[in-house]
Amino acid sequence: MEHKLQWEKLLCGKRERPSTASNNHRNEFDKDYDRIVYSSSIRRLQDKAQVFPLQENDFTRTRLTHSIEVSALAKSLGMSIGEILRKNKEMDEKQERELASLLQVSGLVHDLGNPPFGHYGEQIIRNWFEKEYKKEESILRNIEGIEKTDFTNFDGNAQTFRILTKLQLLNDHNGANFSYATLATIMKYPWDSFNNKCIEHEGKFGYFSSEKDIVGRIRECTGLESGVRHPATFLLEAADDMAYLCADIEDAVKKRIIPWDKEYKKIKDSLKREEYNTYKEMFRKIDENNMIASNNKIPEEDLISVQNFKISAQGLMIRCVVDEFMSKYDYIMNGKYECNELLDNSKAKLLKKELKRLEKSYCYSNKEVLTLELAGDNVINGLLDRFVNELANCSENPEKNIKERFGKLYQLISENFRHVCLYDYQEKSIKDDFTKTKTYDRLLLITDFISGMTDSYAVKLYKELRGIKLP
Template identity: 55%
Template sequence: MAHRNEFDKDYDRIIYSSSLRRLQDKAQVFPLQENDFTRTRLTHSMEVASLGRSMAWNIGTWLVEEKKFKHFWEAKELASLVEVSCLVHDLGNPPFGHYGEDIIRNWFDKWFESDVFQKIENSYESKGFSPLNHQQKNDFRYFEGNAQAIRILTKLQFLNDQYGANFTYGTLATLMKYPWASDHPKAIDKKKFGYFYSEKDLYEDLHKEVGIGERRHPATYILEAADDIAYLTADVEDGVKKGIVDWENAYEEISGFLETNYSYAYNTLKKYREQAIKNKVPNKDLVNVQNFKVVAQGIMINAVIEVFKNRYEDIMTGSFEGTLLEFSTAKDLEKLLQQISRKYCYSDHEVITLELVGDRVITDLLDLFVDAVVNIDKKPKTKLKKDKLFHLISENFRHIQSLDSNGLPNIKFEDLSLYNRLLLITDFISGMTDSYAVSLHQKLLGVKLP
């Protein structure tokens, strides 16, 4: 249909998916929330998509005016590309937020150094399998939600064939924030990478067809800025709602900075604050922080767009390093908001306690499923404990591992390499919602009946 471009089709394809729906029960900052106000990964992703689309429209219109785009339709394509990339940017995040990534990384880091792993790897070599290479090990040591999102979109969100959700190369390239492998020096330095060994052929295609590799896709910078702007303001707002951020004290830290650097913003907020008192607004602090969020986002959005336009040639040639926000006039506001979140939100007793719960849950699940799945020699039935655990893994994920290069289910599980078995486990565990992970953990430990 003429009114939809290919990136719109990506959006329409994923909006109905189970992978996206699972984000409604994955933590942004506060896990396992019972209230309906605090953000989840899904609501965060929707906000990022809104911010990203808005910035992309501004930049796209400018590119038309500068005659860098020939047609206005190209501006629409840019906005659609950024919007769908923003919507799926957290698709691969495991339960319990970024801390969940750390738990998986730490578990595998210890396991690869253990005598248990050495015996397992020796047993696989005796069967004719190659030992895990450096990149394969690093895929788990530096487990990255961004790389998992690529894997979900290209394989795990199974529709009809081995290509997953059949996303465009442009969207996948934009989503790949760190376009290098897990054994690249940048991955070892930053502990971030863009794709697993299992998707190396896809990366080569993206490198060839889109041009990422030594440089990011230009739209990735817009996605990254939208993500930063969304979380910087939303975390503070959620903290106020939960009563762990004393907004009046926090605003004292902010107001002087605004008065000095953004007098118009300071005066606008002063007017809103006076209005809230005059109108006897209930939940005055929440109203005030929401007004601040809008003003602060406006400051950062304008600053980021300005950097993109000023550094356009550097971005297009791949010589731009860093983020748009850190090179903008709003970089000090970014640092101030980060300080407030660290002071109040990330160190909150509830957050720390629930993250420790997540640590126990994910660690125990990895203990159970890795021990079971890597030690299955024959076609799994349901007699032994390890076979029973295997059958708890999503049938969809098991089916993906059976597909050969032609997309046909010809690979028997007993012929599956150690690397692919470990991927099966991380696919399963990282795909869990916070609540499902806790519930399954309780059932397997006998704390809760099925």
């Protein structure tokens, strides 16, 4: 069957600036991986929360360890799907390798834009702008339409796209200069913040208005229409689900938040009752490995048991996701797959439901998590108050007014981010004065800075600006 989407275009290695690297053993997506893995954006993830913020122990996962795990699972999915597609003559050997590499790098970078304090940090930023716009004398009153919804719907996915296309500066103004296929794959929500689909998906969107031009070029190159996901995006999202659901529960067991013996039996009973044949072999393998560990007197029985569960559960989910992708292949390749998530429509959907129940019951409602998120609320709101109130409408050049409060705050912002704010991507020139920038660009500068902070740095800067702690 002829499909609307074609892998030859979907695996487009074109970039904003053509690569000058020699054609060696690496494909274009291996090059993407190599150029980002050493970046400051990746390093910052080691001090950004996955579920449990500001952890002092070295076991609990951060965004960095989560991203590494998603990358590994996504690559596995890519290898499995690629092999089947090659055998079905939908791909050649080169494309088979490229799909795995594409998913590997997409998994690594998929959370780069998440602000401090995890997904709750996104909500704090959205709420701050919503409240500010409702004020009678709001300093944001001249921002309307898509420029307004970029902030009231602020999304880490759109920020990831902005980091990769602009903020991760090296030698020019193309950010990390990623391939179009990788940028298309990380667009989990391929529409802007003013699109009706954004409302349907609870405010989720894939790119800011400031990046709409490059999105148009990506679509032209890959053959993707507005609102249509790259097929690899479905696999990336499945890998993300598999990684965080199992890992968050493992972390909670280690922290003694989840009574694992009791909950494992509950999961086992629930799944065996509903889908016995699907899960029978998984539980047999888990119980067998648990018995081996017990006979060998391996300590921390609950931790060993949940790790055996994680390995078997992820293995089952991978097989189910591959089956779902291939059974709906024609729909996916014609941009007609209505179910957003493969896992939700696969034979492992009940397993995912059980894992989400556990996470909601124990992880998100944990007092430590709630307390630190409330602290994060004060931190992010406090930083937005300071920076937006001083810089959004300032009429004097902060670079020449270092003695003024707004000048001091401006100097605290990363020089790279300030440079991007001053750069005119249409005229390809740099403005010589901050007062010549639009309010929209100034707000982007502030959200670039605050969302790029690690959890620890955000707390540190907030305390310093409040005079609670001196530098």
